[in-house]
Every structure is written in C-alpha cells, then in structure tokens.
C-alpha cells in the first residue's frame with residue numbers, strides 16, 4: 406500500500422525540483438545557524454546561494470562521523486535547545502557516542518517516514534506490531550514505535566531482551582509483524598523451538614528487519630524458519646534512525662530511499678569521487694527537511710549502489726541495493742580485502758551450516774590470521790571426526806576459491822556462538 410501517493414510516486418523531474426528547493430532552504434538555514442557548516446562552506450569557497458542545481462551539491466565538503474565527535478554533544482545542532490524535544494545517541498565502538506536531536510517537526514517527519522515504510526512493507530491498520538528493537542538511546546525502538554502509531558497499527562513495545570517472554574507475548578497477542586534485527590529474528594525462532602513451539606505457526610506474516618548487514622541467504626533462512634516475508638529496512642541515527650530506506654513488498658529487491666527528504670550520492674570511498682548510478686561505493690546522504698540536526702553530505706561508510714530502474718511498485722524513489730557492509734568493517738587479511746557478508750554468503754551455501762558464525766581476526770607471528778567459527782546442525786556435529794574434518798576442509802576451500810583468503814574453519818556445536826538481542830557481533834578483531 407502506498408501511504409503518501411502524492412510524494413511517493415512524484416515524477417522524477419518534480420522530485421528533483423522539490424529536492425533542489427529543499428536543499429537551497431537547508432543550506433541557507435545551516436549557513437546562518439551552524440558555525441561548523443559556515444566555516445566548512447567558507448573554506449570550500451561556496452555560498453549557499455551559489456548552489457543553483459543538484460549537481461552543485463558536489464562543491465560542498467563531506468561531513469564525517471569525526472565532525473560529530475569533535476562537536477560533541479550539541480555543536481552540530483541547527484536549532485536552540487528550546488526547540489529540541491528528543492535526544493538519541495548511537496553508541497559507536499570507541500569513545501563518546503554521537504548525539505542527535507529532533508524538533509517536534511522532525512519527530513512528525515520521522516513518524517511519517519516510518520509509517521510510509523511500514524505501508525511499503527504491506528503493514529497497515531489492524532496489524533499487531535511486535536517491536537523488539539531496543540527502546541532507549543538507540544533509535545530503533547522509538548522510531549518504529551512512533552511510526553506504527555502514526556500508521557494506526559497496534560504496537561507492542563517489547564524492546565529487546567527477555568526472549569522467552571517475547572515468545573509468549575508474540576503467540577498470545579497474535580503479533581502479525583515482527584520488528585527487530587535479522588539476527589534476533591533467528592534467535593527468536595530458535596528460542597521458540599526450545600520451548601516446544603514452532604514459530605512458523607504463529608500469526609506473524611512479515612518481519613521489518615534491519616540495523617545490521619545481512620545477506621540474501623540469511624533472508625531465505627529467516628523466511629523459511631519464521632514463515633514470514635522478510636523486509637530489509639535501513640537507517641542510521643545521524644540521518645534519522647530507521648525509515649531512511651526500505652524494500653517494498655511487491656519487489657523485495659532494493660530499498661527505496663525517501664528522496665523527498667534525502668539526497669543520496671555514491672562515492673568512491675578512497676578518492677571521494679562521485680560514481681555514476683549503478684556503481685558500488687559509499688553512500689553519502691544529505692538531509693533536506695531535518696531541523697534539529699541537518700547533515701550535509703554525510704559519509705555513512707555503508708557500501709551499496711543506487712538502482713535507478715523503475716520499480717514495479719510504482720514508487721518513483723530510487724533504490725539502494727542491500728548493503729554489502731561498511732567500509733570500516735572491511736577486513737584486510739594479508740592484503741586481501743573482504744567483507745564479513747562475503748564470507749557469510751559462502752558459508753550459507755554449505756549444507757548443514759547454521760546461520761550463526763563469528764570471524765576471529767588475529768595476528769600470529771606478524772601475519773594476519775582469520776578463524777571462521779560456524780555452527781553446524783546437531784546431526785552433523787555428532788558425526789565422526791573424519792566427516793567434520795571433510796566439511797571444514799570443504800568450507801576452507803570454498804572461501805579460498807571465492808575470496809582468495811586462507812583461513813582456519815572451526816565447526817562448533819549448535820548454540821555455541823553468543824546470540825545477540827540487537828546488532829550481532831560477527832567480527833572479533835584482536836589485532837586492534
């Protein structure tokens with residue numbers, strides 16, 4: 406279902422002129438209210454009024470996560486604190502979090518985009534949304550919650566954790582929609598089975614899953630194990646939270662990025678050069694309606710490509726291909742670049758391998774080493790050592806063939822790898 410027909414199907418030309426108008430207003434505004442941007446634009450020698458076309462945006466400098474850290478906590482806010490009604494923060498792996506603030510209008514806009522995203526995933530009034538994204542500083546919980554209410558669906562504010570209770574509530578309340586990370590959805594299926602329930606028989610019909618990278622093979626696992634349609638949703642706190650982009654249920658192929666609110670560019674992560682539509686690179690986003698925090702050419706570090714072919718659903722907004730990872734998650738193992746998602750894709754093609762794995766990177770005698778720990782089914786695990794050895798050799802060979810890296814493979818018993826209630830930790834890098 407299309408939530409906002411006028412905007413979601415706006416012809417490309419009209420969309421571009423709306424973007425330009427909104428961009429120009431945004432630049433005027435931040436130039437006068439945010440010293441950080443005024444200085445950055447001055448250094449680049451560009452005044453807001455010189456931005457006369459969308460391609461002029463390229464003349465402005467990028468904004469980095471480090472800029473948010475340098476201006477911690479409120480230095481990038483574009484409005485006085487009296488206008489801020491909500492604060493969120495993203496944890497980040499090191500040091501201080503990055504803080505984001507929302508005005509009342511931002512919250513309305515966010516809820517509207519989340520409602521629009523739910524609708525694109527086939528969710529509507531009458532649905533019961535089991536929201537297992539964490540409530541708190543993380544944007545997932547409250548972002549999905551407000552969107553669900555705006556949509557007019559019934560939302561169960563579960564938050565993360567307490568997995569056994571989640572199963573009971575999901576079953577008793579007849580939840581039809583599950584919102585959580587893809588890894589947690591698999592954990593829920595597993596925990597239900599442990600309690601003697603088959604989650605496939607619950608009322609769930611769709612999962613709105615995101616906040617971490619996942620592969621097409623994991624989607625198949627989830628759809629099969631939970632008997633749902635698994636929809637990929639993307640977002641990040643710096644830009645909004647969940648609801649920046651989502652797959653439509655009609656195509657389930659690429660995530661529509663809501664271009665009436667965001668301008669997307671793809672750049673070469675090394676050189677910063679703009680890449681044409683269709684090329685894979687780093688996603689850069691400019692917000693053109695946000696008030697509290699406005700991001701001009703924010704480097705997301707997420708690797709994807711823009712799909713500009715029209716979609717069968719009738720929405721005119723371009724699509725992002727499923728994220729293949731983050732440029733800063735890319736592992737360099739003895740000089741070879743590899744994304745955890747590539748290893749995941751290899752693993753998931755092997756019969757008997759479960760969708761739970763961890764990559765341990767270390768340095769041994771001055772050389773990088775990679776150990777892939779992956780769970781295998783109970784049946785396989787209780788097989789003879791010879792058979793297990795054969796399987797791990799086969800996986801090692803396939804990783805070598807497809808990704809050109811040598812690694813150790815350790816097959817582990819089911820449920821050995823720590824389950825996560827939020828974002829899964831796939832990589833443990835002991836070199837850092």
Ligand code: DLL
Nearest residue numbers: 495545615616617618638639640641642646647728
């Ligand atoms: O993860 C917001 C969110 C909540 C998105 C719920 C979707 C659902 P952060 O904690 O700031 O915000 O993390 C943002 O997570 O830059 C990506 O690297 C990653 N990420 C988010 N969604 C996806 C996805 C939320 N669908 C960071 N696929 C982003 C791959 C994703 N990575």
